[in-house]
Amino acid sequence: MKTIAAVSTPKGVGAVSMIRLSGDEAIETANKIFKPKSGKSLMQVGANEAVYGVFHDEAGEFDDGLVTVFRAPRSYTGEDVAELCCHGGALATGRLLRAAIGAGADYAAAGEYTKRAFINGKLNLSQAEAVGALIEARSDTYLSISVRQLGGELSKKIDSLIGKLSFLAASVYAYIDYPDEDLTDVSVEEMKERLGEILAEIKKLSGSYRFGKAVSEGVKTSIVGRPNTGKSSVFNLLAGCDRAIVTEIAGTTRDVITETVKLGDILLCLADTAGIRDSGDTVEKIGIERSLESIDSAELVILVLDTSRKMSDEDREVINRIVDSGKSGVTVVLLNKSDLGADFYFEVPFDRVIEFSAKEGKGFDELVETVAEMFGEGKLESLGEIITNARQYGAIEKGRRAVESAIKALDSFTQDVAGFDIEEAIAALAETDGKAANEEIVNEIFSHFCVGK
Ligand code: GDP
Numbered sequence: 001m002k003t004i005a006a007v008s009t010p011k012g013v014g015a016v017s018m019i020r021l022s023g024d025e026a027i028e029t030a031n032k033i034f035k036p037k038s039g040k041s042l043m044q045v046g047a048n049e050a051v052y053g054v055f056h057d058e059a060g061e062f063d064d065g066l067v068t069v070f071r072a073p074r075s076y077t078g079e080d081v082a083e084l085c086c087h088g089g090a091l092a093t094g095r096l097l098r099a100a101i102g103a104g105a106d107y108a109a110a111g112e113y114t115k116r117a118f119i120n121g122k123l124n125l126s127q128a129e130a131v132g133a134l135i136e137a138r139s140d141t142y143l144s145i146s147v148r149q150l151g152g153e154l155s156k157k158i159d160s161l162i163g164k165l166s167f168l169a170a171s172v173y174a175y176i177d178y179p180d181e182d183l184t185d186v187s188v189e190e191m192k193e194r195l196g197e198i199l200a201e202i203k204k205l206s207g208s209y210r211f212g213k214a215v216s217e218g219v220k221t222s223i224v225g226r227p228n229t230g231k232s233s234v235f236n237l238l239a240g241c242d243r244a245i246v247t248e249i250a251g252t253t254r255d256v257i258t259e260t261v262k263l264g265d266i267l268l269c270l271a272d273t274a275g276i277r278d279s280g281d282t283v284e285k286i287g288i289e290r291s292l293e294s295i296d297s298a299e300l301v302i303l304v305l306d307t308s309r310k311m312s313d314e315d316r317e318v319i320n321r322i323v324d325s326g327k328s329g330v331t332v333v334l335l336n337k338s339d340l341g342a343d344f345y346f347e348v349p350f351d352r353v354i355e356f357s358a359k360e361g362k363g364f365d366e367l368v369e370t371v372a373e374m375f376g377e378g379k380l381e382s383l384g385e386i387i388t389n390a391r392q393y394g395a396i397e398k399g400r401r402a403v404e405s406a407i408k409a410l411d412s413f414t415q416d417v418a419g420f421d422i423e424e425a426i427a428a429l430a431e432t433d434g435k436a437a438n439e440e441i442v443n444e445i446f447s448h449f450c451v452g453k
Contacts, residue, residue, distance in 0.1 A: 001079060001116065003029050005100040006108035007093055008452035014088035016065075019096050020452065021082045021105055022113055027069055030082035032103040033057060033096070034067050042082065047071040055086055057099040063092045077113050078120025111446030114453055118434065118446075125434025126154050128446070129389060133216060135453065141265040142215040145386050154392075157205065157385045158432050164198055165403075165426050172419040188410055195407050195422075202400045202429075205387060209396075211376040212388035218260050218267035219375065222298035224291060224322070226314040229306035230336040233358035235270055238263065264368045266375050268300065292321055300371065301331040303350070304358075308340040311347075319348060332370055338362060398428035 003023030009016070021030055031042040036053035045051055050068040054061045065086040075081040084100070086092045101107065114131050117123045123131070130149035137143040148154070171186040186194070213219070223231045239259045259270050271294050295301055301322055305315060322331055333348050334356035352370055356363035387393050406421035 003105045004108035004112055005097060005105035006452040007097055013090065016085050017088045017093040019084045019100060020113065021100060022077045022079050022116060024080065025104065026080040026082045029100060029103045029105050030067055030084060033099040042067060042069060045069045047074060055096055055099065057095065057102060062095055063087055073120065077116040078122045079116060108451060110451050111453055115446040124155055126392060126432055127152060133388060138262060138267065139215055139265040145388055154385045155433050158429050161198060161201060162426050162429050165422050168194060169419055169422040172415050172422065176416050176419065192407055192410050195403055199400065199403045202396060202403060205385060206393065206396045206400055209387040209393040212386040214266045214375040216388040218269040219299045220297060221268040221270050221300040221302060222294040223270065223302045223304060224295060224318055225304035226318060229304045230358045231304045234302065234304055234334060237358050237361065237364065238270060264372045266371055295322055295325045295327055298327060299330060301327050303331055303333045304336050305333060305346055306337050307335045307344055307346065308337045308342040310344050323349060332367065334363065392432050395428050395431035399425045402428055
């Protein structure tokens with residue numbers, strides 16, 4: 001493939017910058033702009049060997065450094081690769097990249113190295129995604145999940161499920177084609193039982209996304225309550241900075257502010273919503289409607305109540321809204337302003353209630369623990385492989401539905417339909433690793449990578 005070049009190290013000043021060339025003429029191209037001190041040509045340098053020398057362009061020599069040579073297929077991309085390390089100033093780095101382009105390389109597109117690694121079979125799709133996740137990981141937990149995925153643990157799990165399903169598909173077809181011959185040991189009953197076991201494994205995998213999403217993409221969180229209960233203060237406490245405006249005048253948080261914060265290992269995508277109450281002010285009204293709507297799509301609702309005032313109809317209205325939205329199970333109640341020592345009684349139809357003070361930080365640790373427990377952090381060990389992105393989750397859910405439908409089909413004795421469903425399940429699971437992914441999906445995934453990766 002055409003040789004590409006990009007800076008693989010971060011922008012800015014550092015001790016060393018690395019420019020990576022990959023493609024059929026990577027080593028030749030590097031050789032045109034690099035003179036090894038030994039006098040040897042790069043073409044004569046062995047695989048995985050680094051040589052010291054000077055970089056030059058048409059204007060002359062401009063830096064010295066190291067070039068490491070990798071030869072196909074034993075490189076990150078599976079192609080010939082030359083890694084050029086120069087000094088880390090912006091000037092030298094830019095000049096070296098331009099020299100590589102001048103010598104015939106093309107600028108690499110975002111994620112193009114990893115995409116080539118995928119195309120050349122060095123990585124499958126879930127492993128390629130794990131590379132992106134490793135770079136972006138904001139917690140040790142996400143990092144260790146990504147390392148396992150990069151090592152192919154998720155792929156092994158998927159392959160084992162596909163293997164079991166393929167065996168059953170073959171059995172189904174043997175029944176259909178040769179109903180009178182005893183070609184397979186698997187009875188319909190046994191087939192149903194085995195499909196049931198596979199379904200349980202798929203469900204476990206799909207269920208892991210609740211935790212996987214919480215550490216990778218984040219939990220959509222809505223902080224709600226009537227005005228002045230301390231929602232902005234809770235938001236700021238969580239965000240650790242004064243992003244939202246906190247004020248004593250009721251109804252100042254008019255729009256929805258969002259921020260992603262880390263609570264333990266869990267990421268919360270916080271929306272600080274306007275106080276929920278009847279309002280004549282139109283701007284504020286829009287904010288309040290959004291706030292109520294945010295409950296519907298929230299994966300975690302933090303209800304803030306002000307314990308220094310008696311429980312009001314407005315509080316009850318918000319509570320009813322949470323119950324009506326079916327969000328009781330994902331709601332945490334903060335009985336805020338507990339530092340004021342008032343003794344009003346608050347009755348709420350939710351299980352998770354924390355005595356809180358946004359002002360003093362009281363109850364914060366309990367909130368962290370509660371959220372961790374809600375999203376399964378404590379069960380990390382027993383979760384096994386963990387799905388961390390929506391694409392993988394979608395593929396696995398498609399597989400789950402197909403297996404469920406195969407079990408139903410066997411119940412009604414239409415084995416050909418069951419065979420079709422099993423094949424569909426195999427295809428869906430194969431998508432996880434990109435074995436059946438179409439080009440659009442592949443392009444979409446790699447477009448999210450940074451240039452140079
Ligand atoms: P919001 O309208 O619900 O966003 O409420 P704010 O966060 O703006 O807080 C309203 C008022 O309550 C402000 O004066 C805050 O300083 C105060 N407040 C918030 N939390 C606490 C708390 O835990 N204790 C005390 N004493 N005051 C608080």
